Amino acid sequence: MTRPFLAPIAKFQPEDRILGRIGSLEVRLAATHSEIEAAQALRYRVFVEEMGAQLPADAMLQKRDFDRVDRYCDHLLVLDTALTGSTEDQIVGTYRLLRQEVAARHDGFYSQNEFDVMDLVGRSPDKRFLELGRSCVLSTYRIRRTLEALWQGTWAYALGHGIDVMFGCASFPGARPYAHALALSFLNQTAAANDEWNVRAIAGRGLSMDMMPAEAINPRAAIAAMPPLVKGYLRVGAVVSREAVVDTAFRTTDVLVMLPVKQINGRYLNHYGADASRFAA
Template sequence: MATFGESDGAAESGGVLLQRGRYRVRLALDPEDVARAQALRGQAFFGPEGPSDVDAFDPLCRHVLIEETVEGTLLACFRYLWLDDGAAIGTSYSAQFYDLSRLEAFGGPMLELGRFCLRPGCGDPDVLRLAWGAITGLVDRGGAGLLFGCASFAGTDPAPFAPAFAHLAARHLAPARWQIGRRAAETCEFPQEGADARQAMPLIPPLLRTYLGMGGWVSDHAVVDRAMNTLHVFTGVEVAAIPPARARALRAIAA
């Protein structure tokens, strides 16, 4: 496992990965920055008065902040874990919940994205767009071949998401060579019938829709995470398989 980002040039510019208009995307540079991200995660995941979201993976990851430049308001954040190749997949956050043994054969660098959240009430699509531009820059500088993480649905009742899960099962399962196995104590099956894209897409979280638009794929089941009050699916995107038009659009943002 490697911590990519310490010497990629961002630190020399105050950690700034990307800046456009009134927004900037930068690396967390000190414990205070990390604490701000953890506090925002708590608000996003547990409610306005929720406690900070802190876990054992925070010290292993780099944290990225998306801020409004004038006031410095934190609008979004995420963290990433850089892995040199598939042999390190067992050290990832996702490996707690999924059997990722087939991905041990993946031969190139990998980037695990996690804890992505927006400040409650922040609806500007430019924030998400800039986040993906920054991620694209990280991927290109380090030569990552796979992006992966856990994509979450709010709540632990799978019934409201049945159309979404049926759509994922019909259209977006991981290829056989990377099939994701079960590890979590509590999981739910995907429906094998009833796929309807028109019903499914409004139920799929924006982050997961972005993954799917890049050719992403998912596990064949969801994990019930009662600690976070979510259902989540393992999601992977092979960088080489991203549609060329989408790759050009992302690199235009990152440029």
């Protein structure tokens, strides 16, 4: 069987590798190859079986979503410890975390395939960046508590590594951007990044999100039309690119989300704790 791990996996070893607990949910980093493969299998179930993504033949054969970036990322896991079986059987959500210094030592950020993120990083040499990707939760666990666990783990990880800016692609389902004209136009009107944070799509791939006039946008309907992850980013204070990119393999319409730590909504800092202590293990 093909092993996608061609280089050492990035390591983050806090004193306690459990980053948080909410009820029976535990959030921590994957510690073994088998746990990473279980997260990749979960991603396959959601992205391929549920959303219809078309992955490379090797990934489809093994029924795991993996790529070259997996080998040097940290993999955040949410486990439901109330489930029976092995640790791998308890994984209900996952997030892929890639720090700037790790990306620089390997093949770069995943989202640079769609957006010119290296320009963003180059404009801010005094800041440390963290890419968030492959957000994935089993359908029966797409509830507030699971999202809180993912955010708790991400926030604790970001604090532990002195991160200044988190960013990553957020996806709308389907490869027809104009089907999301209302939501994309609302984002462009209310949450578009300013010059400091704006990132252009890779040449030839970008599509303007300015699809509807402001007077035609119903804010409540626009927010209702957004995926939960996008709504979550907006609530904590993120800004988005002014262009969208179609990912034909995953059959999604992607926007780039940027979240400078200093711009995180104070309400959420209070909720999780400025030191990530609210749901600490």
